[in-house]
Amino acid sequence: MNRRKFLVYSAGALGAMSLPLSASVAFAKARGTYTYLTPFTLSLAFAPVLYASASGGFDKLDVNVKVEVGRGAGQAIQLVAAKQVEAGRTGGANYLSARAQDNSDVLAFGTVSQISPFVVISSQSHPVRDVKELAGKVVGVASFGGSMEATLNLMLAKAGVDPKSVRRERVADGPASFAMVEAGRIAAFFGNASTVSRLRAAELPLVALPVDDGVPGQVYVASEEDLESNREQHVAFLQGTRSAILAMADMDDAQLLEVIRTIARRFDVPGIEKEDIALGDLKGNRELWLAHGKENVLRNVPEQWDEATRLLQGAGLMKETSRQLYTNAIWESTVV
Structure with missing residues (x-):
């Protein structure tokens, strides 16, 4: 098992315990690493980041992405807010509810699953x-x-x-x-x-x-301060992830199997060795990334966010707010 696999495996083991991620993250920051937190155990739902890492996409953009495994979608917001990780993935509904609170400086800078997964x-x-x-x-x-x-x-x-x-x-x-x-x-x-x-x-x-709830399914979040001070790394992360999705968008089954094998060589993803199952899994997740078309891959689509806000506030699950709910500034830098 190589060092990167060991780090990911170790993070998965820690996910079942109540230990903080501070020590490993502090080490990562000392080496200039961009730490990305998944909400749960590694799966092909996270293939855009895993493939960009395993295929060398991030290396070409000069960003060293380290994947950490979290213990729930709420933790992604918490650790980003605490500046223990650079970015995390969380659900659109719980993010919006949290963002509407006056004490949250965590901001969505990309939507990876355009509809609920x-x-x-x-x-x-x-x-x-x-x-x-x-x-x-x-x-x-x-x-x-x-x-x-x-x-x-x-x-x-x-x-x-x-x-x-x-x-x-x-x-x-x-x-x-x-x-x-x-x-x-x-x-x-x-x-x-x-x-x-x-x-x-x-x-x-x-x-x-x-589930068809009208809310952005899964979003990437970072602290507002870090989106400004660490902008180049955030742009590189989103650009590498977007390129990975667009590369997979038109792949046939044989090509997608190569994606799966590439990821498997770098990351310990449970069940990935069962390629027939993994292929169906990857294709199912691909539909979520491309739900609003290739032109909107990773974009926060304004109309959907407006509708989500209306639905959540109407259901009493999100307070009224005048705060900025997302930014497309990072995304726009990946398409110029």
């Missing part, structure tokens, strides 16, 4: 085919206060379901949670394209209810 997973024996069916039920989420829970709250509010009537239970994102569904311990749980690929590969009798 989440699905509500239930069993064929007791399927959940409508959000209203969750009333009075128990729903599994990967973390409390993160993007999954924020999305759940918005879905319930839009459907006229009292969020307090739905109990949340913290669960793992995988087959173990589906076993809880089949055992009747939870009615459903939140997953993403990667989750569905793994469960279907295992031939489990699942029903996946897509």
Whole structure:
């Protein structure tokens, strides 16, 4: 295992513990490294960054990106605010709720999943085919206060379901949670394209209810101060990531398999060795990156952000604010 793989693997192990990332991040900053925090364990949902790193895309732009594994979408905002990482990935709904608070200096500088990556997973024996069916039920989420829970709250509010009537239970994102569904311990749980690929590969009798909440799915965030003082690195990070997505946009299956193998040589991504599953996973995530067309890859699309603000404020999940909610200044520097 090379040093980079060791660092990523170690970060994944730390993710299951309550240890801070301060020590490793302090070391990274001393070497001028750009530290990027994922919300959860590595998966092909993060392929734009992983491929840009593994293929040498970031090296060509003279930015040394180090991937750290986080413990929930909320932590990305917290560690960016604490200036322990340069950038993180988090959910659009929980980011907007946090940004509307006067004490948040964390700003979105790119949207990677233009639409929600989440699905509500239930069993064929007791399927959940409508959000209203969750009333009075128990729903599994990967973390409390993160993007999954924020999305759940918005879905319930839009459907006229009292969020307090739905109990949340913290669960793992995988087959173990589906076993809880089949055992009747939870009615459903939140997953993403990667989750569905793994469960279907295992031939489990699942029903996946897509989430269409009108909110930017997953965003890249950084502190406002760092976006100014460390602008060149942020531009290089976003440019490398954007180039990786555009490269994958028109690839056929054989080419995408080479992407998967390139990532696997550099990063320890659970299940990536099962190439048929990994291919479906990567293609499913690609749809999210390209949902608003190639011209809007990683762009914060103003119309969508306006609609998201209206929806969240209308549901009582975001306070009224006159604050800037995002910036496209970094993105614009990648397309000139």
